[in-house]
Amino acid sequence: MDTLHLLSKIASNAFIVLMLFWMICWDKEADNPIKKYGAAYLKPLFLWLGLTAEWKMFSPNPPLYNHWPNIKIYLKNGEFMVWEPTRGTSLNFIEKIRFKKHLKVYHEVGQAKTSFHIKRDFIEYLLHKYQLKDRYTKAEVYRVHQNITPYGQEADEQSKIFKQLIFTYNPE
Amino acid sequence: MFDLTDILSFWNEFFYSPTPVHTVAIFRIVLGSLLLCDAVYTLANIKDFLGPQGLLNHERFEKRSAYAFSLFRYLPATMWTAYAVLGLHVFALILMILGLFTTFSIVLVYLTLGSIIHRNPAICNGGDNVSRIMCFYLIFASSGHTYSLDEYFFYSVSNSDKDYLLQAPWAIRLMQIQLSVIYLKTVYWKLRGATYRNGTAMYYVMANHNYRRFSLPAFLLKKPYVQLMSWGALIAESGIALGLWINESRNFMIATGFGLHLGIEYILNVHLFSWYMMAVLMLFIDSNEMMLFINHIIDQF
Numbered sequence: 001m002d003t004l005h006l007l008s009k010i011a012s013n014a015f016i017v018l019m020l021f022w023m024i025c026w027d028k029e030a031d032n033p034i035k036k037y038g039a040a041y042l043k044p045l046f047l048w049l050g051l052t053a054e055w056k057m058f059s060p061n062p063p064l065y066n067h068w069p070n071i072k073i074y075l076k077n078g079e080f081m082v083w084e085p086t087r088g089t090s091l092n093f094i095e096k097i098r099f100k101k102h103l104k105v106y107h108e109v110g111q112a113k114t115s116f117h118i119k120r121d122f123i124e125y126l127l128h129k130y131q132l133k134d135r136y137t138k139a140e141v142y143r144v145h146q147n148i149t150p151y152g153q154e155a156d157e158q159s160k161i162f163k164q165l166i167f168t169y170n171p172e
Numbered sequence: 173m174f175d176l177t178d179i180l181s182f183w184n185e186f187f188y189s190p191t192p193v194h195t196v197a198i199f200r201i202v203l204g205s206l207l208l209c210d211a212v213y214t215l216a217n218i219k220d221f222l223g224p225q226g227l228l229n230h231e232r233f234e235k236r237s238a239y240a241f242s243l244f245r246y247l248p249a250t251m252w253t254a255y256a257v258l259g260l261h262v263f264a265l266i267l268m269i270l271g272l273f274t275t276f277s278i279v280l281v282y283l284t285l286g287s288i289i290h291r292n293p294a295i296c297n298g299g300d301n302v303s304r305i306m307c308f309y310l311i312f313a314s315s316g317h318t319y320s321l322d323e324y325f326f327y328s329v330s331n332s333d334k335d336y337l338l339q340a341p342w343a344i345r346l347m348q349i350q351l352s353v354i355y356l357k358t359v360y361w362k363l364r365g366a367t368y369r370n371g372t373a374m375y376y377v378m379a380n381h382n383y384r385r386f387s388l389p390a391f392l393l394k395k396p397y398v399q400l401m402s403w404g405a406l407i408a409e410s411g412i413a414l415g416l417w418i419n420e421s422r423n424f425m426i427a428t429g430f431g432l433h434l435g436i437e438y439i440l441n442v443h444l445f446s447w448y449m450m451a452v453l454m455l456f457i458d459s460n461e462m463m464l465f466i467n468h469i470i471d472q473f
Contacts, residue, residue: 009188015312016187016342023350027357047239050286051308053301055357057442060365062376088381088441096385096441098216101295103382103441105227108294117236118294121228128225148379151372151398 022046027054067145069110069119070163071126074137083126084144110143112166119167141167187345190338192459193317197271198466200278200315202451204269206444207281207303211262213443214288221292222254228292242290243283260284271320275311282307299445305350306452312343319466344455348416351452355413359406368406371399378439385441408432416456429453 022042028035046052071083085106091099108114109122123139126132143166149159214221222244224230230249237245247253261284267277285304289296316322317336327336367373375393378384391397408428415425430453433446454462 012340012342013187016346019309019346020349023346023353027353044239048241049308050240050289050304053298053305055298055354056361057298057358058373058377059358059361060363061367062373063380064367064376066379066381068382088384093385097213100441100443101217101297102220102227104297105294107382117232121232121294124229124232125220125225125227128229148376151367151375 018042022051026052027056063148064150065145065147067110067143068106069122070142070144071109071123071139072142073123073126073130073132073139075132075135076137077135081130081132083130109141110145112143112164116167120169123169136171138171139169140165141169187342188340191341191344192337192463193314193339194319194337194459194466195455195457195462196310196313196315196341196344197317197319198462199451199455200271200274200310200313201269201319202454203303203306203310203448204265204281206447206451207285207307208262208265208269210299210303210444211258211265214258218254218258219251221295222258222288223251224249224254226292228294233291237290237293240290240293241283241286243287244291257284257287261288271316271322272325274316274320274322278307278311278315282311297443297445299443299448302354302445302448302452306347306448309343309347309350313341313347314339314343347452348455351449351455352413352416354449355409359409359413362406368402371395371402374398374401374405383440383442386438388439405432412453416453422456426453426456 022039025032025034025039026043026046028039030036043052068085068087073081073083075081085102086095086099088096088103096103105118105122108118119141123141127136127139143164144161145164146159146161220226230244234245243257244253247257261281264277264280264284267273268281282304285307289300289304317327317339323336328334362368362373365373367376375398378388378393392401409432412425412429412432415421415428430450433450433453436442437446
């Protein structure tokens with residue numbers, strides 16, 4: 001075995017071990033010691049490479065409610081504009097495909113627990129889209145949600161729609 | 173008990189024993205084609221996804237994305253940049269599908285794909301993650317050694333014995349292990365939820381307006397069918413993750429995986445996730461069987 005071949009074998013083995021460690025140890029609970037004290041040190045490299053995926057869709061439970069954002073933009077003239085997305089159920093087959101990733105953004109914007117960044121980004125998007133940048137005083141993001149009737153129960157007041165203020169955006 | 177020699181021997185056999193490259197070459201073509209579909213989708217939404225005043229405006233993107241590689245960080249914030257990066261991505265994808273300068277083209281696809289995804293991580297989904305990870309491993313997988321213009325112009329000219337068709341499969345093995353890890357992790361996280369354990373999860377999935385594509389007949393959302401579907405999905409995912417590694421069950425598990433993902437594709441609007449997963453499942457098809465299948469198709473024409 002010549003030196004070059006040996007070095008290449010060592011490099012590929014090291015790469016294999018690194019990738020196996022990462023793919024097995026990254027997607028764990030935040031307080032897992034292997035993740036906390038091992039994988040976390042590698043995170044900047046793998047973030048840069050874009051290899052930090054987690055496989056948690058609909059986990060540990062699928063959402064027990066439907067929710068969407070409702071955004072109220074107050075204008076300087078005292079009026080206001082309300083924006084709400086077209087609900088997934090109102091989209092046809094093609095529109096569901098075309099706007100799939102938009103639906104994901106709306107889903108994120110309408111969550112109380114997601115970072116304020118995404119809500120602020122989305123408001124700025126709306127301000128630009130509707131040319132309101134110089135005409136607004138503040139904007140509010142409401143989370144509108146409707147509980148899914150629990151399995152085995154008849155639909156009753158569970159299907160009522162609730163609205164909760166989750167973010168207020170003021171001009172910087 | 174295994175001793176160290178046995179483990180090293182298994183390791184070398186598993187990762188380095190020369191294997192035909194036909195299956196991974198077909199995977200390259202299929203993955204490239206799916207990414208091309210995704211690029212068309214991105215083009216249809218380019219203003220919102222990649223434009224300087226899109227869902228994530230360029231100023232915010234620059235502040236928040238220093239951790240990740242993206243060509244958009246180094247280029248002017250204009251729509252022309254968005255078209256140029258997407259155009260470069262499509263160009264690289266065409267080279268990748270044709271198998272011309274394959275390794276270079278896959279590196280380019282990986283870089284442009286990462287640039288597009290990092291431009292707005294909020295719109296990234298599981299399918300984007302699968303495609304990006306597989307693209308990364310594919311760089312190392314000798315996928316351009318056959319069914320490619322590289323073979324026609326370079327490999328077959330300089331090597332009449334065709335020994336270039338046999339390569340160490342370590343990158344393919346990593347892709348295969350990654351697939352199993354995806355299924356096992358999915359099951360692990362789902363088993364922590366009460367709705368999966370009591371078998372009602374599918375009822376709630378079907379009631380989700382954001383992700384539902386088509387509805388199922390109402391009787392399927394009642395016991396015992398809803399439990400069969402909820403538990404069946406977990407059993408199928410666990411079975412696929414493990415059964416793909418057993419010769420006797422491999423083809424059955426590939427078929428089960430295709431069935432599972434076609435079912436998900438019917439029920440859920442999750443972009444190209446299912447198609448990417450089915451493409452990766454193809455990596456478990458024996459190269460000789462794949463070669464026979466391709467030859468059979470070629471003979472038809």
